[in-house]
Amino acid sequence: MWKTIIRRxxxxxxxxxxxxxxxxxxxxxxxxxxxxxxxxxxxxPNRIEELRQAAGxxxxxxxxxxxxxxxxxxxxxxxxxxxxxxxxxxxxxxxLNTLWLSLLSxxxxxxxxxxxxxxxxxxxxxxxxxxxxxxxxxxxxVPTFVLSLIFLFIFGYQFTWFPTSGTxxxxxxxxxxxxxxxxxxxxxLPAITYALLGTTGVIQYLRSEIIDAKTQDYVKTARSKxxxxxKVYSRHIFRNSLLPIAAFLGFTITGLLGGSVFIExxxxxxxxxxxxxxxxxxxxxxxxxTLVLLFGFLTLLGSLLSDIIMSIVDPRIRID
Numbered sequence: 001m002w003k004t005i006i007r008r009x010x011x012x013x014x015x016x017x018x019x020x021x022x023x024x025x026x027x028x029x030x031x032x033x034x035x036x037x038x039x040x041x042x043x044x045p046n047r048i049e050e051l052r053q054a055a056g057x058x059x060x061x062x063x064x065x066x067x068x069x070x071x072x073x074x075x076x077x078x079x080x081x082x083x084x085x086x087x088x089x090x091x092x093x094x095x096l097n098t099l100w101l102s103l104l105s106x107x108x109x110x111x112x113x114x115x116x117x118x119x120x121x122x123x124x125x126x127x128x129x130x131x132x133x134x135x136x137x138x139x140x141x142v143p144t145f146v147l148s149l150i151f152l153f154i155f156g157y158q159f160t161w162f163p164t165s166g167t168x169x170x171x172x173x174x175x176x177x178x179x180x181x182x183x184x185x186x187x188x189l190p191a192i193t194y195a196l197l198g199t200t201g202v203i204q205y206l207r208s209e210i211i212d213a214k215t216q217d218y219v220k221t222a223r224s225k226x227x228x229x230x231k232v233y234s235r236h237i238f239r240n241s242l243l244p245i246a247a248f249l250g251f252t253i254t255g256l257l258g259g260s261v262f263i264e265x266x267x268x269x270x271x272x273x274x275x276x277x278x279x280x281x282x283x284x285x286x287x288x289x290t291l292v293l294l295f296g297f298l299t300l301l302g303s304l305l306s307d308i309i310m311s312i313v314d315p316r317i318r319i320d
Contacts, residue, residue, distance in 0.1 A: 001041045008304045014307035020072075024065050027289050059146050068289075077290040082282035090275070097167055098264070098271035101194075103209040104187050106252060108195035114245075118238060120203065121210025131204060144193075148266040151193050162189040165268025190267040193259060198252075202245055209241035252302075 056064060071077070120132040156164040163169075167186050172179040213219060214237065222232045264273040272291065278285035299317035 005304070008307060011062060012300050012304065015300055016297060020069055020293055021065065021133055023289055023292050023296070024061075026249060027285060028061060030052060030285070030300075048224070072290070072293070078286035080279075080284050080287050082279070082284045083287075090287065091294065094270055094272050094275045097269065098273070100183070101191055101264075101269065101271060102185075105194045105198065108191055109198045109202065109252070112195060114168055114206065115197035116199070116202040116235075117206030118210060118228050118241075121207040121214075121241070122233065124211055132207070136200045136203050139197050142197070144197055144260070145262040145266060146275040148190075148193050148263050149196060151189060152266060154190060162186075167270060186269070190260075190263050190269055192264055193267075206245060210237060213237040213241055 013190060044299050052058065059067075075088055077091075079085070080087050083090050111219050116132050116135075120129040123129055145243070152164060155161045163186050168179060168182045172182050219232060219237060223229070236299055260271075261273040261277055264271045268274075272294075275287065278284075279291065
């Protein structure tokens with residue numbers, strides 16, 4: 001398995017290089033420059049020009065690219081002129097918020113989807129199965145921003161069961177039990193919203209695999225030996241049916257780490273998705289290019305994680 005990981009990591013290096021080059025070129029074609037967000041009626045044009053000269057804005061593009069990628073390699077992504085702090089610190093702060101939201105969302109997605117998918121596939125065409133299929137179709141058809149707005153209005157404003165923005169109440173001191181409970185409490189509503197919408201694919205894949213597995217020869221053989229159906233499902237059908245789910249697990253985790261633009265913006269949750277929208281609105285080019293590079297890296301990392309998970313679940317696909 002280590003050979004598989006090493007090969008995939010080596011393949012990621014040129015992919016990241018091409019990705020960074022494309023991001024830099026596209027950023028150069030964007031209107032304005034990193035200092036556009038600083039311009040106000042009171043701004044001295046000479047001062048903006050001095051900043052452009054100091055940042056090497058007029059250097060050849062390949063010189064600018066080398067400075068940008070070499071600094072990024074050392075963890076220096078520049079400064080955010082709209083947030084008045086370094087991009088690395090800003091993304092680290094927002095990324096931690098998104099990490100906790102992603103972790104809770106993934107847990108809820110699989111806690112909901114796996115039992116529903118297994119039971120729906122086992123009791124095919126039953127009332128329960130039809131209810132699960134109907135739920136899947138509805139959750140797939142409802143846009144993320146629509147369900148988020150509905151949940152925010154009902155549970156946030158009408159019943160006031162959940163907070164409507166932020167990550168923690170300011171009245172709690174960091175490190176206390178109330179502080180950590182407040183952070184979890186702020187996570188619940190956006191995580192539940194994402195989980196209800198994110199279960200569709202897992203349920204449908206798992207249900208289909210369960211139904212297909214019931215007709216396989218190894219299941220018939222196990223039944224002919226007198227093995228109880230409960231053990232057939234737990235030891236044979238369920239494990240084999242998890243292979244497609246395992247294949248998507250890496251993409252699910254890294255996709256969530258990128259943040260949900262709609263959910264974080266609607267629920268006022270300061271994560272990576274909300275930061276991306278704010279950076280675009282403020283024309284904060286340093287933040288935009290760094291986030292796009294990070295999202296691309298997470299996509300490649302998701303592919304690597306999926307291959308590793310598949311190698312663990314099914315050793316037959318390992319590359320020797």
